Structure formats: C-alpha cells, structure tokens
Amino acid sequence: MNDTVTIDIDERIAVLTLNREKNLNAVSGDLARGVIDGLAKLDRDEDVDGIVITGAGERAFCAGVDLIEARDAQPADIERWFGNVCNMYVQILATGKPVIAAINGVAAGAGFQVALVSDMRVVSTTAKLGQPEINAGIPSVMGSYWMSLHIGWSKNQELSFTGRLMDASEAHQLGIANHLVEPAEVLPKAREIAKDFATKPKVAWARTKARFREVAMRGYDDAFRAGVLGQQEAFANGEPQAVIEKFLASRAKK
Secondary structure, rough: OOEEEEEEEEEEEEEEEEHHHHOOOOEEEEHHHHHHHHHHHHHOOOOOOOOEEEOOOEEEEEEOOOOHHHHOHHHHHOOOOHHHHHHHHHHHOOOOOEEEEOOOOEOOOOOHHHHHOEEEEEOOOEEEEEEEEHHOOOOOOOHHHHOOOOHHHHHHHHHHHEEEEEEEHHHHHHOOOEEEEHHHHHHHHHHHHHHHHOOOOHHHHHHHHHHHHHHHHHHHHHHHHHHHOOOOOOOOOOOOHHHHHHHHHHHHHO
C-alpha cells in the first residue's frame, strides 16, 4: 500500500480514504494499487468486520482517472493502464466483508464506478455523480456496463451519451444512492451500515454477496475487452489527449 490511500480502524470498522485531495482523489496507478492492496489486507484482518471507502476533503469522493496519466497513455499501454483501474472494481466485488461507499463529493467516471460496485452507497446531498468520459474523448464502456446493473437502458444511454453529472437527489430517485444524507452524516451513516451488515449470519451474507458478484462478473470480460479496444482506437486517434490538454491548459490559466 502507499500514501495515496489511508486506513483508519475504529470499533472494527475500517475507513479506507482515497488520499489525493489536491487532485480530487483521482485514480492514479498508485491509488488503484493502494485500494486493491488495502482491501485485500482488510479482508484478511480478523479485527475488521466492515469497510467504508471515502474521499479525502470535502470536494470529491473521486473525480475519475488521473488526467495526466490519461493524457500520457499510449495505445500499447491501454490494456495495462485500464486493467489496473478495473482491477480495483473487481477487488471491491471480491472482498467478502461489507464495502460501503461514503460519497462525500463528486463521484465521476472511475469514482462513480467504485461506488456502483460497492455493497451500498451513502451520498451527500451536495454530491454529483456520473459517467463523463465521453466528454473527454474516452468511450464509456465499463461505466455503462456497471450502470446497466442498476438502471434501465434508456437512462443508461442518456448518462453515457451526454456525460452529464446527476445531482444527489436524482441519483437517489434512480436508486443508485441508497441513502441521501447531509454532508456531516455521510461517514457516520456509512459506518452504521457497515456495522449492521457485519452482524448478519456469516454464511448467508457470504453467499448473498457471492451471488451478486457472480452476476456482476458475468458480463465483465466482454465489457473489459470492449473498453480496451474502444480506448485504443480513441487514443490512437488522439481525441482524449487533445481534450485533456485543452482542459489542463484552461485550468492552468486560472
């Protein structure tokens, strides 16, 4: 594990914090590996009953992939780079203990997908959520796959094609946000849910989560392959690099 992720354990509940506040907790290669290693370690820890994932600071849960790493990705690197991010989602699903997403701010792209594969989502009333990759020239393939497990085809198309972010109330109406709470209550509520889930009969919990994992992974390989091919084509064309470079240049002027 590395300093892009921190872990605090209190009353047998671990809080794993995405710790890149200045970068809106964007997913770098190091952060993805930190999440994977941290979850695997906590799943083996007999002193931990449940896990909460949240973001450092008040602005973001996770704003997506790191833009610098994305801009610099080469088509030949896409499978490794994309695979590292996707392994984070697989690890959340593979973690036997309850994993609750405490969404304290923006959850976009990879951050939104972390939330979608978690066992429950507690969302701040001030948060925004969605799948904006298309606006950065990146095909929304894995994100649309995870969304298909939560919402219908038409709404999935709308969110995937527009790349717009939903406000928290819309996410709640769609059933993506299980609990909508004031910002100060996000972490306490998520801890409460993790504690409650940890009291469930162990075999029943394990088999129930395993079944959700089996269903979620049923289409994963196809989505992953389509995502790799789509991103390789997009990056070979240069669209993501151009959009990201323009965004970074505009941000540098502010």
